[in-house]
Amino acid sequence: MSGEQTVIALLNAGNPGAAEAHVRAMLARNPQDSFAHALLAHCRLDQEDRKGALACAREAVGLNPDDWFARRALLQMLMANDKVKEAEPIAQALAADDPDDSHILFSLASARLHKHDYRGAAELMDRAEAAAMGDTHSLLSVARIRLDQWRYSEAEALARQVLQLDATRSDVFLILSECALAQGRADEGYDLALEALRLDPNDKQIYRLLTRARARRSGWLKPFLPGIDWLVDMNRRGLVFLALLSLPLAVVAAAAGVRDYALIQAARAPSLVITLATLGMLVYGAVCYVYALSARMRIRADLRKIALPSSF
Secondary structure, three states: OOHHHHHHHHHHOOOHHHHHHHHHHHHHHOOOOHHHHHHHHHHHHHOOOHHHHHHHHHHHHHHOOOOHHHHHHHHHHHHHOOOHHHHHHHHHHHHHHOOOOHHHHHHHHHHHHHOOOHHHHHHHHHHHHHHHOOOHHHHHHHHHHHHHOOOHHHHHHHHHHHHHHOOOOHHHHHHHHHHHHHOOOHHHHHHHHHHHHHHOOOOHHHHHHHHHHHHHOOHHHHHHHHHHHHHHOOOHHHHHHHHHHHHHHHHHHHHHHHHHHHHHHOOOOOOOHHHHHHHHHHHHHHHHHHHHHHHHHHHHHHHHHOOOOOOO
């Protein structure tokens, strides 16, 4: 297997770190290899480094403006960075060469949506979906778009087609989990997300989805779901900062309570608005905060049930 084929196989297997190591070796041998720079862009994108991916794609096209793979990579990285206006002419030129490439059609459809040309976008999306049949990556791309469009039944059906072709991809179970949650099937959504985490135990997005799914299994938490969803997207620094910010609110609540008590003692009508409002905010925040943190331990316990070594 050639170096390029090895990199593509590793990317398809969901191992962008190992793929990047191979690409770096290729570039060490030939720093002017535009194809390798384009592959590196895909490695960076799969590791959620969108800006780095775009820089690699730009370098690939700069080395060889006629390299179709490099131009296609640049199109994908531009779309990933929401640079739709810059991406559209590239997509149009590539579509002229290959009108049946589903990824290019997706990009053109997104550009049409950006221009509020919904009819044109729908036509391109249908063409892209037809071209994607049998291709796991293309099918997943369509499923993600359908998910973003809130067309959960269609997204779920597409993801299940991918599942029949490849049952080892965590992103398939991730999409199925989100569809299940969106359609009110919290238990199923949790189990699907747990399977996704078993396949990719280091994916933080899956961990966040598991927390959301677990919260939706408890009916009494329904009023707290917006706060929990907001908290689980925070990193550790954000959680610590939020805890520190709650201290002044606690001081305000305590001061308002003391003031109201003094007014009651003086036989005067207390103004309970500030006291009740701050206490309500503190209680709401505390419930969300404690649940978001305790969910980690609960998920660990569930992971042990399926004999998955914990990586958190």
